[in-house]
Amino acid sequence: MKERRLVAIVPAWNESGAIGGVVDEIKAHDSSIDVVVIDDFSADDTADVARAHGATVLELPFNIGIGGAVQTGFRYALEHGYDVAVRLDGDGQHAASQIPVILAPVLAGEADLVIGSRFVDPGGAYRPPFARRMGIRVFARLVSVLGGQRVTDTTSGFVALDRMGIELFAAEFPHDYPEVEATLVALRSGLRVAQVQVDMRERTTGSSSITFVRSLYYIVKVMLALFVASLRRYPRLEDARR
Amino acid sequence: MTPVRVSIVGAIASILLILVVLELVRGRRLKERYALLWLVTGVVLLVLSVWRDGLNTIAGWVGVTSYPPAVLFAVATLFILLVLLHYSTVISKLTDENVDLAQRIALVEERVARHSEVDEGDAQVVQTALVESGADLTTAPQEK
Numbered sequence: 001m002k003e004r005r006l007v008a009i010v011p012a013w014n015e016s017g018a019i020g021g022v023v024d025e026i027k028a029h030d031s032s033i034d035v036v037v038i039d040d041f042s043a044d045d046t047a048d049v050a051r052a053h054g055a056t057v058l059e060l061p062f063n064i065g066i067g068g069a070v071q072t073g074f075r076y077a078l079e080h081g082y083d084v085a086v087r088l089d090g091d092g093q094h095a096a097s098q099i100p101v102i103l104a105p106v107l108a109g110e111a112d113l114v115i116g117s118r119f120v121d122p123g124g125a126y127r128p129p130f131a132r133r134m135g136i137r138v139f140a141r142l143v144s145v146l147g148g149q150r151v152t153d154t155t156s157g158f159v160a161l162d163r164m165g166i167e168l169f170a171a172e173f174p175h176d177y178p179e180v181e182a183t184l185v186a187l188r189s190g191l192r193v194a195q196v197q198v199d200m201r202e203r204t205t206g207s208s209s210i211t212f213v214r215s216l217y218y219i220v221k222v223m224l225a226l227f228v229a230s231l232r233r234y235p236r237l238e239d240a241r242r
Numbered sequence: 243m244t245p246v247r248v249s250i251v252g253a254i255a256s257i258l259l260i261l262v263v264l265e266l267v268r269g270r271r272l273k274e275r276y277a278l279l280w281l282v283t284g285v286v287l288l289v290l291s292v293w294r295d296g297l298n299t300i301a302g303w304v305g306v307t308s309y310p311p312a313v314l315f316a317v318a319t320l321f322i323l324l325v326l327l328h329y330s331t332v333i334s335k336l337t338d339e340n341v342d343l344a345q346r347i348a349l350v351e352e353r354v355a356r357h358s359e360v361d362e363g364d365a366q367v368v369q370t371a372l373v374e375s376g377a378d379l380t381t382a383p384q385e386k
Contacts, residue, residue, distance in 0.1 A: 038348070058348040064341045072345040079349065175341060 004083040004107070006033045008099075009073030010055070011066055012090030016044040022088070023053040025096040033099075036076055037090065040069040046090075067178030074161075074170040086160045094158040098198045102160045111194035112165045113186045115151065116158030120197040135219050139180045142223065146230040147187030151195060154180045158198055165191055174229065177222045181229050189234040244294050248311045252291030260284035279328055283321040290314055 008026050012019050023035050037050035041063040051057050058072050070087060077085045084106055088094035098116065105111040119136075128136065139154045157179055161169065168189055174181035186193055263280045266272035272280075290297050291314065301310035 056352060058352050060344050060348045062344060064344050068341045068345065072348050075345055076349060076352075 005081065006030070006084050006086070006103075007073075007077045007080075007082040008033050008035045009070065009077065009085055009087040010035060010037045010050075010090045011040060011069040011073065011087075012037055012042065012046050012050065013040040013063070013066070013069070014042045014044050014046060015090040016042070016046045016049045018092040019046050019055075019090050020049045020053045022090055022092050022096075023050055023055045025092075026088075026099070027054060029096040029099060033086075034082075036073055038069045038072045040064060040066070065175055067173060067175035067182075070178060071169065071173040071175070074166055074173060077166045078170040082166065083163050084160065085166050087157065089157045093200045095199070095201060098158075099160075101196055101198060102158060105194045105196065106160045106162045109162075110192070112162045112191040113193045114160040115153060115183065115193065115195040116156050116160075116198035116200075117151070117153035117195040118156065118198065118200055119152040120195055131215050135215060138219065139222060139226075142226055143180060143184050143187070146226060147184050147193075149187055149193060151183055151187075151193065153195065154183045156198075158200070172234070174225065177218075177225050180222050181225050184226060184229050185234060188230070188232075190236045244297055244310045248314070249291050249294055249297075252311075252314055253288055256284050256288035256291055260288070276328075276332075279321075279325050283318070283325065286321065287314065287318055290317060 010019070010022060010026075012022075015022075019037060023037065026033055026035050035055040036058060037047070037055045038058045039047040039050065039060065041060050047057045047059050056076075058076060060069060060072065073087065074085065084103065086099055086103060088096075088099075094116070102114050102116045105114045119140075136153065136155050140152050143154045144150045165186065168186065168191060169182065172185060172189075174185065183193070260281060263272065263277050263284065267274060267277045290300075297313055298310045301307070301313045304313065304316075306312050
């Protein structure tokens with residue numbers, strides 16, 4: 001069987017302190033993975049650091065937000081004919097050592113999209129603050145109901161995709177509230193979605209793009225986006241599956 | 243009944259609006275496709291200002307009995323809402339196109355950077371080969 005080409009998609013915004021380590025860790029873990037860092041118009045030297053560590057860097061000409069940045073990576077993967085993509089954050093919260101865990105269902109041909117969830121296993125180590133935990137749970141329930149399949153973590157930025165997933169997300173990726181809505185888009189489009197337990201680290205540098213103050217506002221906006229997204233029609237992909 | 247003054251002021255304001263929009267289009271500062279809704283607004287307001295019986299009749303239909311010109315305000319407000327909504331759709335489309343462009347630029351720039359790197363590498367290889375073969379690099383090759 002032909003060797004499948006793997007790409008790691010790493011969105012980064014002002015992550016010069018962490019990005020080098022992230023790239024090194026992926027490469028040290030599996031040197032056959034091409035690492036693509038999407039620099040969403042950082043003010044610091046994120047792009048140079050990533051390049052110096054051997055990543056391919058896509059530099060956006062202005063800040064377009066996490067969703068648009070990630071989609072740039074999917075478009076790159078599509079254009080360059082990658083078979084499998086794994087997406088992880090540029091702040092170092094996703095451990096490269098877990099890449100095989102998240103890739104396994106895709107490589108086995110069992111799933112088109114694998115979500116690295118922090119809550120599959122109830123005894124998982126990750127305990128977010130109360131408000132965030134509630135938000136995550138509400139989104140998970142909502143997406144589960146609207147998408148017709150139980151998911152436990154819709155805000156995870158740690159996912160793996162096969163070619164079909166890459167094609168879908170390159171064409172159709174929500175820009176505003178990407179992770180939550182993307183999960184719904186995938187389910188609605190008929191992708192086979194699986195989830196595996198992963199542990200995430202606390203970020204070491206930089207700060208989360210979601211501050212506590214904005215959390216409630218965020219929840220309302222995401223629910224609205226989910227509602228609208230569920231009214232939309234998506235191409236059913238299972239017909240295209242060979 | 244609609245006071246005559248309201249009709250006159252309404253008509254003048256509508257005509258001004260139409261003239262300003264036409265002038266902006268003429269001077270290419272406003273695209274026709276965005277001017278259309280404004281012109282319709284101006285014409286509808288002009289008609290309702292001048293056609294006093296019409297305004298009174300419509301006011302009767304919608305239950306405005308005490309002061310028919312209120313309908314004029316209501317119609318103006320409705321059209322302004324339409325224009326704003328139209329602009330929201332235009333902004334959304336521009337935003338999508340902007341993101342698409344930014345993504346394309348990032349992808350193309352990466353491609354260009356990679357190719358120019360290769361080109362420089364090639365030039366280096368050629369030069370080394372020439373030096374090794376003892377070619378005289380001080381005389382530039384003849385341009386065709």
